[in-house]
Amino acid sequence: MSLQLERVGRTFAGKPAVQDVSFRAEPGEIIGLLGTSGCGKSTLLRAISGLDNAYDGVIEINGKKVNGIQKTTGFMFQEPRLLPWLNVLDNVTFGLEGNREEKQKKAGRYLESVGLAGNEILYPKQLSGGMAQRVAIARALATSPEILLLDEPFSALDAFTKMQLQDLLLEVWRSYRSTMVLVTHDVDEAAYLCDRIIVLRGQPGTVEREIAITESRPRERGSSELAAYKAEILASLDLTTETA
Amino acid sequence: MAKNQSEVSGIFTAGSKSKPSAAKPKNPFTHPLLLGSIFPLLLVVVWEVLSRLEVFPAYQLPAPSVILGTIAGMAEDGTLWGHVFITSYRVLMGFLLGTAAAVVLGSLVGFYKHAEALFDPLIQAFRSIPSLAWVPLFILWMGIGEPSKIAMIAVGVFFPVYLNIVSGIGGVDRKLIEVGKMYGLNMFQLVRRIILPASLPSFLVGLRSGLGLGWMFVVAAELMGASQGLGYLLVVGQNTLAPETIIASIVLFAVIGKLSDWILKKLETRTLHWQDRAAKS
Secondary structure, eight states, X not given: OOEEEEEEEEEETTEEEEEEEEEEEOTTOEEEEEOOTTSSHHHHHHHHHTSOOOOEEEEEETTEEOOSOOTTEEEEOSSOOOOTTSOHHHHHTTTOOSOHHHHHXXXXXXXXXXXXXXXXXXXXXXXXXXXXXXXXXXXXXXTOOSEEEEEXXXXXXXXXXXXXXXXXXXXXXXXXXXXXXXXXXXXXHHHHHOSEXXXXXXXXXXXXXXXXXXXXXXXXTTOHHHHHHHHHHHHHHTHHHHHO | OHHHHHHHHXXXXXXXXXXXXXXXXXXXXXXXXHHHHHHHHHHHHHHHXXXXXXXXXXXXXXXXXXXXXXXXXXXXXXXXXXXXXXXXXXXXXXXXXXXXXXXXXXXXXXXXXXXXXXXXXXXXXXXXXXXXXXXXXXXXXXXXXXXXXXXXXXXXXXXXXXXXXXXHHHTSOXXXXXXXXXXXXXXXXXIIIIIHHHXXXXXXXXXXXXHHHHHHHHHHHHHHSOSSSHHHHHHHHHHTTOHHHHHHHHHHHHHHHHHHHHHHHHHHHHHXXXXXXXXXX
């Protein structure tokens, strides 16, 4: 599904947080929203998700103007946000419809693809941070969202788990081809995962520039090509002036 | 780093992690039942010995054996069951009635801002009245029979349950509600699938303190005028100068009060096993 934003902005109590953001995501594309903290990345994502309806501008999904939560949109939060009273399997089936057996079969398949088969009966309190986030990935994917919104999904994880889960995300993306919008402040992550990176800057945040990463997948984390992209991203963020 | 380690071990030990209690060796001498009985037993023995030595005058504090004898005597002639039954019945009815009212009003106030503005000030005002002050009025309205007693107990049960429901619903994590919204749940589904389970712990706390108050109020209600019940035994004991009857009644209150709380406690551990609580060492 394609996603289009036209001059989207959001004002909190008279103070604009993000302004005039326009971009288009083609079906199956992975778009990165990158910027320093406070530039309105997550605000934009919440507007796209429909959790926040008080934005300005127009958001279109498949050419149709939307306002409110769409069943075809999935959201992965910064924290796993598992329901503590449900076990792993029931957490994954949470958003599914249909009869119990079908739901569980489907959830089981996604749990397997995030490497958690056999942990169905555990409760969230028994999971490590990485495992919980895997369950959250399985839950977000289980409804087969055509647009998947990810709000710094790996930022709370350690470096190794983060890399594992990034690869996992790409793996499931290869088989399901959801359109993804990934909010991140991690330049490495953006360069490794995204087809296109939209760099936001300032307060209120505006689009500083758009960087297309043409490097084919699988990408080499340490490759010089990615390093060049990272340098370009960092240059566009222009961090030096902010500290001066 | 530590997180990564726990992640790795988490994956490999996940199977055994699901049954954490199996591995822990049980020391028979530190069993909670045993530890918990040490002081009560010691107390009873000292009390019995001191009574036999006539340190306490028997017309004021009879020996434990005498009290047990009183209870056994009542059990034999059958009066005990009537007293225990009617008191438990009053508490149960009052508890159910008070809880039902608290669930209805508490949910309304918890969910709807307007309901809160409408009802909460009045309920808070009533709460500041010492509940026992209602006793004479209830007797006047409903007579000395069962209705006034049950209403009395219901009032006592109502407030803790109500307060805990309201705060439980108000305290549900916005982040979890957002998860539900993202999956397109409507208001009713949100309540059933997220708000109710999330506020269950608080509700159960309310139930337990409500039940405690219920036992307190049944004594007050039965002291005011009853022809049967454990509270009535207290009055009889006082009027016939029989401290063993009074203490027997107190003991019975302790036993069935504890028993009813134990049932709720069991219910709590069964329904809230998912809670991530610190284990005491």
